Amino acid sequence: MANQNVKPATGKLGVMVVGLGAVSSTFMTGVLMARKGLAKPVGSMTQYDKIRVGKGADKQYKKYGDIVSIASLNDIVFGAWDVYPANAYESAINCEVLKEKDINPVKDELEKIVPFKAAFDKNYAKRLDGNNVKDCKDRMDMAEQIRADIRKFKADNNCDRIVVLWAASTEVYVPVDEKIHATVASLEAAMKANDTEHVAPSMCYAYAALKEGAPFIMGAPNTTVDIPAMWELAEQTKLPIAGKDFKTGQTLVKSGFAPIIGTRCLGLSGWFSTNILGNRDGLVLDEPANFRTKEVSKLSTLESILVPEEQPDLYTDYYHKVRINYYPPRNDNKEGWDNIDIFGWMGYPMQIKINFLCRDSILAAPLCLDLVLLSDLAARAGKYGIQRFLSFFLKSPMHDYTKGEVPVNHLFQQYTMLKNAIREMGGYEADEEID
Ligand SMILES: NC(=O)c1ccc[n+]([C@@H]2O[C@H](COP(=O)([O-])OP(=O)(O)OC[C@H]3O[C@@H](n4cnc5c(N)ncnc54)[C@H](O)[C@@H]3O)[C@@H](O)[C@H]2O)c1
Numbered sequence: 074m075a076n077q078n079v080k081p082a083t084g085k086l087g088v089m090v091v092g093l094g095a096v097s098s099t100f101m102t103g104v105l106m107a108r109k110g111l112a113k114p115v116g117s118m119t120q121y122d123k124i125r126v127g128k129g130a131d132k133q134y135k136k137y138g139d140i141v142s143i144a145s146l147n148d149i150v151f152g153a154w155d156v157y158p159a160n161a162y163e164s165a166i167n168c169e170v171l172k173e174k175d176i177n178p179v180k181d182e183l184e185k186i187v188p189f190k191a192a193f194d195k196n197y198a199k200r201l202d203g204n205n206v207k208d209c210k211d212r213m214d215m216a217e218q219i220r221a222d223i224r225k226f227k228a229d230n231n232c233d234r235i236v237v238l239w240a241a242s243t244e245v246y247v248p249v250d251e252k253i254h255a256t257v258a259s260l261e262a263a264m265k266a267n268d269t270e271h272v273a274p275s276m277c278y279a280y281a282a283l284k285e286g287a288p289f290i291m292g293a294p295n296t297t298v299d300i301p302a303m304w305e306l307a308e309q310t311k312l313p314i315a316g317k318d319f320k321t322g323q324t325l326v327k328s329g330f331a332p333i334i335g336t337r338c339l340g341l342s343g344w345f346s347t348n349i350l351g352n353r354d355g356l357v358l359d360e361p362a363n364f365r366t367k368e369v370s371k372l373s374t375l376e377s378i379l380v381p382e383e384q385p386d387l388y389t390d391y392y393h394k395v396r397i398n399y400y401p402p403r404n405d406n407k408e409g410w411d412n413i414d415i416f417g418w419m420g421y422p423m424q425i426k427i428n429f430l431c432r433d434s435i436l437a438a439p440l441c442l443d444l445v446l447l448s449d450l451a452a453r454a455g456k457y458g459i460q461r462f463l464s465f466f467l468k469s470p471m472h473d474y475t476k477g478e479v480p481v482n483h484l485f486q487q488y489t490m491l492k493n494a495i496r497e498m499g500g501y502e503a504d505e506e507i508d
Contacts, residue, residue: 084233092241116439140499156203161186211267219281237282254300291316321436359399462494
């Protein structure tokens with residue numbers, strides 16, 4: 074059943090990634106290897122998941138690409154920006170996520186992915202000191218230079234469409250300021266006035282992407298597109314935006330495990346999450362102002378799943394703590410511990426311990442692919458503004474907090490939203506209620 078309202082994914086899809094570090098180079102290497110048939114894109118919903126369409130005797134289980142037109146891996150062209158000049162091959166080697174035998178077969182293609190100079194401000198990530206950085210007069214000039222990069226990349230690579238994905242370091246926390254972040258006009262005025270305190274470099278990337286007709290995805294917990302000015306710009310340009318923060322390891326577990334406690338009506342008195350992490354992401358997050366951004370994102374998950382106001386006997390005043398510790402020997406192989414203090418019948422306490430020995434970039438790479446392909450799909454389907462159906466992939470899903478909207482963090486409700494969006498874009502009825 075082809076939906077006439079979705080433009081088919083024809084031609085090249087340019088995927089321009091801000092940051093060419095561990096996550097991006099693992100993502101790119103995996104896509105290039107997969108399309109040569111040398112690796113499997115495990116963990117990617119767009120490549121594997123099958124969902125039901127139709128009901129009763131007519132029901133069928135289909136992959137997303139058989140329900141609606143999704144860009145083929147063969148049509149992706151990668152571009153990037155980074156503070157360091159290393160190309161994608163050098164970056165993949167330096168990050169030590171993948172073995173050389175899994176990188177070398179696509180060495181030639183990776184070497185051609187050379188980062189544009191970054192739109193960067195050291196005040197936003199003090200621990201980075203690369204010099205592949207643009208020289209900018211003010212924040213508007215920064216955005217204009219990024220726009221020029223996007224136009225050049227699109228023309229040089231003969232791309233039909235572009236998606237911009239942020240997989241760069243987490244910036245310092247930028248609180249939403251009503252005066253600056255409320256409207257496109259106030260944001261543009263601040264960019265022209267070079268208000269470096271309120272306009273993060275990431276906002277310049279997002280502004281540039283939307284102005285150039287490209288959806289923008291925020292994979293870090295940065296404020297960036299999570300402000301009314303960007304929602305307005307996305308409406309004006311009729312483009313999708315999504316964020317924030319890839320939901321990879323500990324928060325994925327949390328948003329999948331908390332429903333067990335909630336569904337079973339068990340009580341919660343505390344949830345302590347801690348991690349050790351040794352890659353460059355961990356190094357940047359070792360800076361308190363950068364960690365603050367991550368902490369706000371990670372903390373938001375439980376409160377909308379186990380809601381004190383709805384079940385005061387079970388969820389009042391539980392203690393929720395999240396810690397990230399920089400520990401170089403582990404590099405990208407993060408280890409997360411969750412200690413969950415629950416209580417049952419008559420208030421008797423119990424504990425659950427979860428120890429996740431994960432690989433950060435191995436978990437993030439398929440999310441990059443899915444977010445990019447589904448944002449491109451959303452744009453072709455004429456969807457614009459915040460893409461709530463992508464909440465499934467994100468730790469801190471964007472929502473209109475100015476209207477008191479509560480984000481959906483419950484993994485299985487998010488999955489229902491995702492499936493229904495695919496069904497609808499494919500011309501089928503959305504048929505599962507979120508309750
Ligand atoms: N891997 C995961 O599980 C996971 C989960 C959620 C979020 N994230 C986020 O994804 C991002 C990338 O993670 P990573 O492990 O690849 O980090 P990384 O440090 O290996 O790579 C980030 C790259 O971004 C570059 N960069 C920083 N600021 C930039 C700018 N303004 N313009 C262009 N490039 C810039 C850095 O030089 C670096 O090379 C981080 O923000 C991280 O918090 C990762």
